[in-house]
Amino acid sequence: MNTIVIGAGIAGLSAAWQLLEQGTPNVIVLEREALAFSHSSARNAAIFRPLEADAPVVKTVARSAQLLSELPGGDDALRRCGLLLVARSQAALEVQRQVAEQCAVRHEALGGVQLYDKHPELEGGRAHHALWLPEAGVLDIHRVAEALRTRIGALGGSLQLNAEISQLRTDKDGHISGVQLRTGRCIDAQRVVIAAGAWASEVGQTCGAALPLVPYRRHLAFLTPTSPRIIPSSRPVVWDVETGVYFRPESGGILACPGDHEPTQPGVPTVQALQLEHLAEHLPRLCPLLQTYAVQRPWACLRTMSADRGLVIGADPRLRGLFWLAGLGGQGMSAGLGAGELLANVVVGAPMPTHGKAFSVARLSLAFSGGKAAASGEERLNG
Numbered sequence: 330m331n332t333i334v335i336g337a338g339i340a341g342l343s344a345a346w347q348l349l350e351q352g353t354p355n356v357i358v359l360e361r362e363a364l365a366f367s368h369s370s371a372r373n374a375a376i377f378r379p380l381e382a383d384a385p386v387v388k389t390v391a392r393s394a395q396l397l398s399e400l401p402g403g404d405d406a407l408r409r410c411g412l413l414l415v416a417r418s419q420a421a422l423e424v425q426r427q428v429a430e431q432c433a434v435r436h437e438a439l440g441g442v443q444l445y446d447k448h449p450e451l452e453g454g455r456a457h458h459a460l461w462l463p464e465a466g467v468l469d470i471h472r473v474a475e476a477l478r479t480r481i482g483a484l485g486g487s488l489q490l491n492a493e494i495s496q497l498r499t500d501k502d503g504h505i506s507g508v509q510l511r512t513g514r515c516i517d518a519q520r521v522v523i524a525a526g527a528w529a530s531e532v533g534q535t536c537g538a539a540l541p542l543v544p545y546r547r548h549l550a551f552l553t554p555t556s557p558r559i560i561p562s563s564r565p566v567v568w569d570v571e572t573g574v575y576f577r578p579e580s581g582g583i584l585a586c587p588g589d590h591e592p593t594q595p596g597v598p599t600v601q602a603l604q605l606e607h608l609a610e611h612l613p614r615l616c617p618l619l620q621t622y623a624v625q626r627p628w629a630c631l632r633t634m635s636a637d638r639g640l641v642i643g644a645d646p647r648l649r650g651l652f653w654l655a656g657l658g659g660q661g662m663s664a665g666l667g668a669g670e671l672l673a674n675v676v677v678g679a680p681m682p683t684h685g686k687a688f689s690v691a692r693l694s695l696a697f698s699g700g701k702a703a704a705s706g707e708e709r710l711n712g
Contacts, residue, residue, distance in 0.1 A: 330519035331355045338370035339661045340654045341524035342477040343669025349484035356486040361493035366474040372630035375468045385684035387432045392667035400476035411565035412465030415456035437461040450618045497536035505650030522652045527595035529655040541636035546593040548604040552622040553582040598629040632659035642688040643675045
């Protein structure tokens with residue numbers, strides 16, 4: 330019997346890879362677009378960030394780093410240039426520092442001269458304290474996508490493009506029975522994994538199993554220098570934890586984000602001039618040299634989040650055979666491979682690591698099922 334994964338971004342391809350690695354036969358990935366990695370997985374800043382304020386996510390990212398090395402060419406897909414989490418106040422970094430200690434993330438607290446030795450162009454800006462993360466870096470997104478596709482094919486899985494879902498099908502016993510495509514074609518399946526990014530909740534709604542997942546618009550911009558003085562390409566990623574602004578060297582210029590977070594609809598979001606003005610105002614405050622850089626190309630991407638901002642991984646307690654890998658919320662490129670493994674663990678009945686239980690679907694489905702089914706699902710997932 331088939332296992333269908335809906336979505337061919339980092340979530341869907343990671344889930345399919347791990348399902349196949351764990352012995353699941355007949356895994357089919359369905360993607361609505363003409364290419365895999367078409368939306369959030371392709372339009373992000375490609376930053377691999379090993380430290381967040383959420384310990385379960387950090388542990389998932391650590392596992393992702395291990396899994397990346399198992400993919401063909403995976404060791405070459407991550408350029409470990411390092412990341413500086415910066416702030417004006419040392420207190421603003423304390424939660425992350427504690428999580429780094431708890432999860433054994435390599436880090437070093439820097440301040441003043443030490444910080445400016447690491448990134449001289451920050452001197453004179455608002456950053457006075459930092460956590461240095463040497464294991465962080467920049468991913469080659471195309472290489473990661475191709476490695477996943479290659480491995481899925483080698484293990485006997487299939488990827489079908491231009492295959493948009495119109496409905497998830499169920500049988501009279503309340504069990505997933507397959508999917509129907511917009512073309513009218515039906516594919517039988519015993520299990521379906523929703524890994525459709527910004528469209529995830531819409532897909533779930535087709536069988537009455539929506540979740541509170543919301544896409545948020547976030548802007549990125551490629552900037553180039555207008556003076557001879559530039560930020561060297563060897564500099565690390567810089568991320569201001571207080572303002573959300575971040576930047577990194579990219580192709581002779583700078584890739585930067587204003588840290589915006591606005592709810593929107595699934596699709597390719599339009600660029601908002603106000604956010605570019607925000608970036609122009611705040612980026613030089615973080616790095617004074619960037620006042621001499623000009624925006625060459627802006628774009629907007631999506632980050633889909635759950636109601637409580639946590640990842641959503643596991644079985645839906647309302648409908649047998651339905652599983653979710655969603656709500657990665659901008660952490661997909663860092664946590665996606667590990668999240669795919671957690672999802673596969675649930676599907677095949679393998680033991681779920683303790684940190685993975687924080688991502689259960691049951692915590693969100695309570696609001697949609699009146700509590701009874703979700704509570705029993707929580708017990709099943711944690712048992």
